[in-house]
Amino acid sequence: MKLFQKLLIGPAALGLLAPLSASANEVTMSDFVGAQELAVTSTRIEGSKAKLNNLEAGSFSETTTMSGSASFQVGAVDESAITEAITATYSYDIDLNTTFTGEDNLYVGIETGNYSATSVDFALDSSGDGGDTLSVTSMYYQFPLGNYELAVGPKLDSDDLMPTTTSTYSDSFFFGSQYGLASNYFTSQGTGAGVTVSRTFDNGWNTSGSVIATDTTGILTKEGIDILTLSLGYDADNYGGGIVYQKSESICTLVGNHATQLCNDYGITTLLDEGYNSTTFGAYYSPGEETTLSVTSSVIDASVSGATVDTVADFQFAVDRKLGDGTLSASWKTFPFFKVPDLNGTLIRGDDLGSFIELYYTYDVNDSLTITPGVAFAMPATDAASINAGSDDLAFYLYDRTAIGVGATFKF
Template sequence: MKLFQKIIIAPVVLGFLSPIAVQSSDIVNIEEINNYVRSQAKKSSRLDSETFIKEVSKDFANLKGSADGLEAQQNEYEAGAFSETTTMSGAASFQVGAVDGSVISEAVTATYSYDLDLNTTFTGDDNLYIGIETGNGGLPTIDFNLDSSGGGADILNVTSMYYQFPLGSYEVAVGPKLDSDDLMPTTLSKYSDKFFMAGSNGGITAADFYYAPGITGSGVAIARTFDNGFNTSASVIGMSAGNSDGLLTKEGGDTFTLSAGYDGENYGLGFIYNVLNDVCAPIADYETCASLGFAEIAASSTSIGGYWNFNEGKTTLSVSMGVLSGEVPGSIVEEINEAHFGIDHELGEGVLSAAIKSSDFYRTVGNTALADSLGEFAEIYYSYDLNDSMEITGGISFAMGDNTETTFIDRTAFGAGATFKF
């Protein structure tokens, strides 16, 4: 044993033996122990200053080597981890259900979706957002779709990517994959919108009418929320900026969105105006301009809505409506109207939700695009939180009345979904 280690250990051993010696003095002779220690010390090498320094230097060198090894292992671990300013969250969702009267399939289907959200800040006030999604649901192959459903053909896709930063009192977002509502503070409806309405018809029958939820592309958005509750935003999105048609060109598809609203303690109002120079891309999930007989359709939409929270915050009523005006050179295009009413009420450990919706869609006759009614339909569902990260939703959606002009919405959907957040 090295001399330096002996010097350290000897007092420890003596400290440990002293209490034992007090209690067992009739068995252990303390004087003999002291003589033994002294004799062992005499057998040790002489402890001069040079020897002491050498021994201490060796021990500290060993300690430093161990510390360097631990630090190397730590650096190796951190090399494969996120930076300290990056956070990840996400959700996995399952959907099981069927649609009676569907023109796609009336069979029971089981689908999934998987979403990842990555947020990174570089200054503490900015944020780089990247959304990654996949799934095996979605139109046109699956008719039973919920708000949690997602397409992707089992392939991970980057669905959103933009950088957000403050500019004075405003927030600015710019990126190659920016949704027109990513930075929008305006709220038309507080309806939970988790069931069949939000998942069917490419989102056109969702609570918010305005024709922007399906619009993604390269663009920029700016928004501000005032201290008195008012808010406003504006955005320019180029849906064809990622291909040869380009951004802000005659051949490209661009959309311009303006919004304004107010959010009080128990109620809120919102207004959204949207202009699209080509509506063919947003409706491609459930219709094509070619099938309507047009090369392209320019359109503008105006939407208004509001909500009221009462009953000590347990009940929320939401009402929204909108109109879409299309324009095709040499053709007559009628306006499309929609209206939505929804209610959410806390019941037991969950939330009971119900909604009624009326909706129009285009039907072409010659060079005229008629606003054909899809009919009125309703839904009722219940969402139950098993805990903070697990939610179960089940319900039914059905057509109201007999729509003889079109059978697309004359159907009944029923099923359930489960979402796991992490």
């Protein structure tokens, strides 16, 4: 009886277990298929992440921003000693800013262009002479120290971080590219390794100072050429101004080709070149929201061993006025220089070469494109045609030339 019962119970139990087993088998297969699909999806996601990580590895840091501009310059200079032909040049600038703490900034400026002072006379403030090769023109690290801002770097301009404003003139046409005509020209010389510190006070006052080594022979050494710049200014809601002082250990290498040629012509060697100091005074005033007036004057005092050098000064009046979708700008500036009345003498005299005037209009086509047509011309103190090489009255003169052209700048 027990055996018979076991024989009956066995098949019954198997019958009851069969559906459960089948159900269990169905769940297992479904789970297996789902697991396969999940594994494939997971693999695809991981692959996408890897590609994304590879893409990010070749991208800028999230704390790095890049901006820049591409500029074209087309124009000609009548009575130019270089060329009177219509020329077309370009420049390309890239600005990279990186912060590591949110309060600091690593700045790198990269520029190129095809303007050459030996073959092209028409140039604007936007012109670059990089020889069609990208080069690092500025590199410094800026950071706060208490209430002050500091910057150090291997390529630092003497006016980097300078908060003092002596002129609000836009200075973006012919004057901005010329020796002695750019605003604050004689107090904005010098690029190299150095340090600068600045501070802006809550009451409107500001100040700054910098020391720049303009060559690689050493900072603050007898062999090197260092330049010291100090500034003090004040800014209110609609007016302001300031004073900028600069002292350089060389006049022959820091104030452009004209001074270099002067030194070469008259044998002012490195041993004789004792440098110069210059002081610029300036102020600006806005009588309304549409007009700003600026007045500046620079005094230049050069020193040459064994010679007496006159002090010379320039004067500039400029105005910017909003007009339509752009700004109309105009400026008049005197052009002083030095002359040597006697090549065998010990006197270098100051000379009034005349003045320059420029007028241009900056038209904002949109937020990214600006067109700037304009004209600039000279008003020499002496007729160039009446001057001969042996004249004691004037060793240098301002060419009676007229520049006319247009610039276009694309910002990105």
